[in-house]
Structure formats: structure tokens, C-alpha cells
Amino acid sequence: MDKYPEPLEHLIKEFQKLPSIGRKTAERLAFYLLAQPPEELESLSQAIAQVKERIRTCKECFNFTEIEHELCEICRDAQRDSSVICVVSHPQELLKLEKTREYRGLYHVLGGVLSPVNGIGPEQLHIEELLVRLSKGNVQEVILALDPKVEGEATAMYLARKIKPLGIKVTQIAHGVPVGRDLEFADEVTLSRALAGRVQL
Ligand SMILES: [Zn+2]
Incomplete structure (x- = not known):
């Protein structure tokens, strides 16, 4: 026997496709x-089947939201300060910043950072949508948290060049976060400090 029975091999192959x-x-x-009871497996397969059906991206900021809401929880919250937008590359970073409980503004999720070698230019990111949001006139500060x-640095520079002519203050979170480490993994205290010590570009 050089392989497990087919259904087991199939499952192993499916897992191997994951990052x-x-x-x-x-x-x-x-x-x-x-080795798990059938109801556990049922619950897992249901979660997998439903994630795509029940999640979409917010039409304003591109954060994740439930399918029944066009806007995410943050964009729907009238208590949030709509004069500040914090730009992140992915929803994971947004969540990390939310956990600091220090930030009460809105967000904009780019969907990545500029990376010419990987074919990611401004058109592949939600940059145009950000500029449209900013042109509505309510925003006074954009915080770049890339x-x-x-690549994050190059993206920040690109955005600053686009945003400053609109007369909006552009700041960047302080890099207490060690260079080369993902923002996603920075702890909450470090992030709080990074947010408080942001510098103007
Ligand atoms: Zn949103």
C-alpha cells in the first residue's frame, strides 16, 4: 500500500492546497x-460551505461584512469619527487595530500593497475607491498603517502623493513595529503606541 484509501487521500490533498x-x-x-464525532465534522463542513455565501466585502471600506449588510459594522456605526480614515492592507490588520480600542475613526482596506514584481499595481488595489471617498470632503486625516x-513603505509614499493634493493631512503610524515584521503580528501595546506616535508625511 503506497497510499491511504481514496476518501482519506482526497481530504489530505484538499488540505495541502491551503497556505x-x-x-x-x-x-x-x-x-x-x-477521529472526531460526525456532528463535529458536520459543523466544520457547514462553516466552510457558508463562509462564501454569508460574507461579502463592505462597499465603502472593503472590510468583511455579513451578506445582508452592504456596509460593515464599523461603517454602519454612527458613533465612529468619519473625519479620519485609517488605511490597512488586509482585514486582519483592521481587527488588530480595533483590538487596541484606541482608534475610533473609519478604515479603508486596500486588499494588499503595491508590488510590481508580483504584478500588483494601483489598479489591483482599492486605491481609486479610497480617492473617491476622500473627494467627498468630510475626511481631515488619513492614517497609513501599512x-x-x-512594499508597504512604497505604497504609503504612493498614497501620500495622491492624497496630499486633496488638502488632507496624511500621517503614518510610528514604526515601533520592527522592520520586516508583519503588522498583523504586532502586539496591541506596540500598535497603540504606533498609533499615538504617528508622524505626518
Ligand atoms: Zn466598511
């Missing part, structure tokens, strides 16, 4: 699931 999952981890996950790596 950072190699054959060994895929096998471990598959064996783990095989990864302090080369």
Missing part, C-alpha cells in the same frame, strides 16, 4: 478529523 500546509500537516489534520516593509 503553509505540507503533506505531513495535511495528514495530521485529516487523521484528527477522522507594513513597514519595502
Whole structure:
């Protein structure tokens, strides 16, 4: 026998398609699931099946939202300060900033950072939509909270060049976050400080 029975092989192959999952981890996950009661597996497969049906992106800021809402929880919240927009590359970073409980403005999720080598130019990101939001006139400050790596930095510079002519203050969170580390993994205290110590571009 050089393979497991087909259904088990199939599951292992499916896991291997996921990011950072190699054959060994895929096998471990598959064996783990095989040992679970059927209702656990039912719950997992339901979660997988529903995530695409029940989640969409906010039409204003591109954060995740439930399918029944065009706007995400943050954009729907009238208590938030709509004069400040914090720009992040992914929803994970937005959540991280939310957990600091220091920021009460709105967000804009770019969907990545500029990366010419990977074919990601301004058109591939939600930059145009950001500029449209800013042109409505209510925003006084844009805080750039992108990864302090080369590409995040280049994206921040690009955005600052586009936004400053609109007469809007552009700031960047202080990089207490060590260079080369993902913003996503920065702890909440570091992020709070980074937000408080933001610098004008
Ligand atoms: Zn939103």
C-alpha cells in the first residue's frame, strides 16, 4: 500500500492546497478529523460551505461584512469619527487595530500593497475607491498603517502623493513595529503606541 484509501487521500490533498500546509500537516489534520464525532465534522463542513455565501466585502471600506449588510459594522456605526480614515492592507490588520480600542475613526482596506514584481499595481488595489471617498470632503486625516516593509513603505509614499493634493493631512503610524515584521503580528501595546506616535508625511 503506497497510499491511504481514496476518501482519506482526497481530504489530505484538499488540505495541502491551503497556505503553509505540507503533506505531513495535511495528514495530521485529516487523521484528527477522522477521529472526531460526525456532528463535529458536520459543523466544520457547514462553516466552510457558508463562509462564501454569508460574507461579502463592505462597499465603502472593503472590510468583511455579513451578506445582508452592504456596509460593515464599523461603517454602519454612527458613533465612529468619519473625519479620519485609517488605511490597512488586509482585514486582519483592521481587527488588530480595533483590538487596541484606541482608534475610533473609519478604515479603508486596500486588499494588499503595491508590488510590481508580483504584478500588483494601483489598479489591483482599492486605491481609486479610497480617492473617491476622500473627494467627498468630510475626511481631515488619513492614517497609513501599512507594513513597514519595502512594499508597504512604497505604497504609503504612493498614497501620500495622491492624497496630499486633496488638502488632507496624511500621517503614518510610528514604526515601533520592527522592520520586516508583519503588522498583523504586532502586539496591541506596540500598535497603540504606533498609533499615538504617528508622524505626518
Ligand atoms: Zn466598511
